[in-house]
Amino acid sequence: MLSREDFYMIKQLRQQGAFIVDIAHQIGCSERTVRRQLALPAPCKGRPKTPRPSKLEPFKNFIDGKLNDNIWNAEVIFQQLRERGYQGGRSILRAYIHPKRRLRPSNQTVRFETLPGQQLQHDWGEVRTVIAGQPCNVSIAVNVLSYSRRFHVWSCLSQDAEHTYQSLIEAFHHFGGVPETVLVDNQKAAVLSHHPRQGAVFNEGFQLLAKHYGFQPKACRPQRPQTKGKVERMVGYVKHHFFARYAAFDSQAHLNQQLLQWLEETADERCLRQFRQSPLTRFDDERPRLKTLPPTDFDTRYYDVRHVACDAYIEVRGNRYSVPSAYCGQSVTIRISLEGELSVYGIEGECIACHRLSQQGWQTEPAHHRALWQQTLQVETRDLRIYDEVSS
Known part of the structure; x- marks a missing residue:
């Protein structure tokens, strides 16, 4: 041609x-x-080219089905297509999915604002850092006042119930009061289960904490983390600001000390764009609405019962600790603080022994076993003439 x-x-x-x-x-x-x-008045355009069939054509129904199931991750779909014999590349798959993204259901939600002193949101995060020269993972508990956006951060090595309760107590003291409600997710430290009709069933310990401080516990609906979006955002803020600035710490106490200083100097003074105010300025309106702290703090120590052996020792976490010998054979109550202090109580609630948890074997207080030693030293004495009679 x-x-x-x-x-x-x-x-x-x-x-x-x-x-x-x-x-x-x-x-x-x-x-x-x-x-x-x-x-001819003009040159011929030539023969029309026959389009080549796309390698994606046999799999389009499968892809559309995944999109209808709200699976929009192209890499996930690509791996599934590979398992079904797809020989094409990722780019042609992304080019097919991209125009359809406008049909994806929107995840936008309306921001819910609360009144001063009405709500506190709680959540945990985990960060990799260095403490005392050793790389480790630390947990950070973040508690945010929903109205002022002022928040508190407390670091520890566990996310169990006792540390969850202690993080809230630390936050209440930091704010100088207690809000009306505390919103948590469905962590086992606070929520045992969540029923569609009955709502959340809270942990007994969390209910006692709420009763002690006078707040109403609330839980997010399952798979609805945006309900507590304010605290979710602050967890990321701590990770990408504080831990990007501070990379190593002398101890866990040093880490919490640096967090408090950073909260005072940086986080409380940041500008909130939607309000054009700092959290500390908005907190002036929220402070009078917080409830007064109770005269004593909630006891967050671990609780358990032990039986005193005949040698006046009890077993705690693989080690043995002494108690007064008068309690041999009895049941005693133990309390373990988050700092590792062991306290032992008798039947009537009296404190009978205190120890520091250790991994160095048996921990003994000499005064506990003095009565046992006195009984052991009482040896029966006999007249020597008895032996003379036997030998004769």
């Missing part, structure tokens, strides 16, 4: 008076082709 350039050259040569036979020799075609081109 002649090109567009050949068509216009034939026209030009003919206008210059060239013979058809000479034009055919110069172009390299037959005289009949030259006459046909001269009769």
Whole structure:
């Protein structure tokens, strides 16, 4: 087939008076082709190309089904297509999915604002850092006042119930009061289960904490983390601001000390764009609405019962600790603080022993076993004449 350039050259040569036979020799075609081109008003567009079938074509129904199931991750769909024999690349798959993203259900939610002193949101985060020269994972408990956006951060090595309760107590003292409600997610430290009709069933310890401080416990609906979006955002804020600035700490206490200093100097003074105020400024309106702290704090120590052996020792976490020998054979109550202080109580609630948890074997207080030693030293004495009678 002649090109567009050949068509216009034939026209030009003919206008210059060239013979058809000479034009055919110069172009390299037959005289009949030259006459046909001269009769055309414009060059032919050529034969339409037959489109090649796409490698994705046999799998489009499968892809559409995944999109209908709200699976929009192209990498996940690509791996599933590979398992079904797909030989194409990722780019053609992304090009097919991209125009359909406008049909994806929107995840936008309306921001819910609360009144001053009405709500506190609680959540945990985990960060990799260095303490005392050793890399480790630390947990950070973040508690945010929903109205002022002022928040408190407390770091520890566990996210169990006792540390959850202690983090809230630390936050209440930091704010100088207690809000009306505390919103948590469905962590086992606070929520045992969540029923569609009955709502959340709270942990007994969390209920006692709420009763002690006078707040109403509330839990997010399952798979609805945006309900507590304010605290979710602050967890990320701590990770990407504080831990990006401070990379190592001398101890856990040093980490919490640095957190408090950072809260005072940086976090409380940040500008909230939607309000054009700092959290500390908005907290002036929220402070009077907080409830007064109770005279004593909630006891967050671990609780358990132990039986005193005949040698006046009890077993706690694989080690043995002494108690007064008068309690041999009795049951005693133990309390373990988050700092590792062991307290032992008798039946009537009296404190009978205190120890520091250790991994160095048996912990003994000499005064506890003094009565046992006195009983052991009481040896029966006999007259030596008895042995003379036996030998004779």
